[in-house]
Structure formats: C-alpha cells, structure tokens
Amino acid sequence: MTPRGSFDLEVGKASLKKAKCILDTFIKVVEARGNSITTDRNGTYFNAFDEKLQIRFWEKSKEVDSAKRIGRRELELSGILSIQYFRIGYHVEKEWSDTQNVKLEEKLGRVIGSLEYFAKQENLERIEREKRWESQRIERELIEEQNKLKESEFFKFKELLENAYRWEKSQMIRAYVSRMINSSNIEDMEEWVKWANEKIDWFDPRISKQDSLLKPFGRFHQDLLDRRTNLDHFNIGNL
Numbered sequence: 001m002t003p004r005g006s007f008d009l010e011v012g013k014a015s016l017k018k019a020k021c022i023l024d025t026f027i028k029v030v031e032a033r034g035n036s037i038t039t040d041r042n043g044t045y046f047n048a049f050d051e052k053l054q055i056r057f058w059e060k061s062k063e064v065d066s067a068k069r070i071g072r073r074e075l076e077l078s079g080i081l082s083i084q085y086f087r088i089g090y091h092v093e094k095e096w097s098d099t100q101n102v103k104l105e106e107k108l109g110r111v112i113g114s115l116e117y118f119a120k121q122e123n124l125e126r127i128e129r130e131k132r133w134e135s136q137r138i139e140r141e142l143i144e145e146q147n148k149l150k151e152s153e154f155f156k157f158k159e160l161l162e163n164a165y166r167w168e169k170s171q172m173i174r175a176y177v178s179r180m181i182n183s184s185n186i187e188d189m190e191e192w193v194k195w196a197n198e199k200i201d202w203f204d205p206r207i208s209k210q211d212s213l214l215k216p217f218g219r220f221h222q223d224l225l226d227r228r229t230n231l232d233h234f235n236i237g238n239l
Helices: 013-032 107-185 191-203 219-226
Strands: 036-040 042-046 050-064 074-086 092-097
Touching: 013 074, 013 107, 036 219, 042 107, 042 191, 050 107, 074 107, 092 107, 107 191
Parallel strands: none
Antiparallel strands: 036 042, 042 050, 050 074, 074 092
C-alpha cells in the first residue's frame, strides 16, 4: 500500500531499491524540464501545460502454477517495473515497462516526452471544451434574455388589454349611471350617484382612484369579477 501524500509506488522489496533510483531520476528530469510531480489522497500526478495527469509506478505480477490451488490463479511479482498513465479514473491510457531489450530507466526520456505530449493534448482539449461551454453558456443566456423580453412584452400587452377592457366597462357603467339619473326613481339618488362615480373612478384604469374601503383594483378583484375565484374568510383581506 502507498501512504497518502506519497508517490503512488507499488513494488516488491526485491525491486524497491531499483525502483527508488528510477523514481529519483524520473522526478529530477521532470522538474528540470519545468514540470512537476504532486500527490494527494487520490494519487500521484504529472503536471505540465496546466494539466494534471494521474500516474503510477508499479511492479507487474505474473501467473504461476500452483498444485495446491487447482482451478485458481496464483500471482507473484515479476520484477518488471512499469509507469502507467490514467486517462479517466482507473483506465490505463498508456504504460511503459521493462522489456527484454530496453529497461524502464532507459525509457524515461521517452516516458516524460509522451506525458508532456498527453498533457498538451489534454490542455488543448480542455481549452476547446471550455470555449464550447462558454459559447453554450452565452447562447443560453441570450435565449433566457430573449425569453424574458418575450414574457415582459406579453404581460405588458396583457395589462394593456385588461386596462382597455376595464376602461370600456367603466364607460359602460358611466353611461348606465347617467341613464339612471334621468330615468330612475331611486331614493337618495344623489348619494347613490356619488357612490357609483367613486367606484367607477376606482375601477377606471385611467384614474385608479383610492377607495375608502377597497384596495387598489388588481388581479384578485378581476378574478372575483370573472368568477375565477370565490370570496371567503381566507382571502377577504385582499379586497
């Protein structure tokens, strides 16, 4: 097991000395090229071109025959050292290992050069991805802004239409009151006309006169008139 905060290194005791020498050279060359190695609780990273590539240094295992465990595999360390690069999570994107002809320590230049290449590619991909996200964000904001303008425009027209209806109805009521003055036998006609004109002025959107009892004419009053809601002891305070 590799302690948290240290290089992700998994090798057997027999290979530990060699692995440490390779690792020491690896880190020195990486830093000499202006890059760095960092670690956290999740692993070890090769840092270049503003990107973090997860890597691991480990010793491969090989399968051996075991007479004691029929039908089951038994593994033992092979002495073959390897550096792995993980693209996403634990998916191994690339691996460099000892071979019969070339040992890992002889490949370190190639390993570091490849990791730099992968970092540069990831950097380019990230920049393109962020550009695409930024473009999508701007497009979403434009659509949202356009939708807000549409909504505002529609409700302004809706208010205009409602006010027009109110104005038309207020004119109808004024005509009715005028007709009643000339043809009705209503008692206290003067008082009734005064009351009616006050309510018309309260209802007329051009005037919207404050009423002594009722709140300014609004959606609640319109819903009551249109019978979309009923008056009860819960909402009477909205009158």
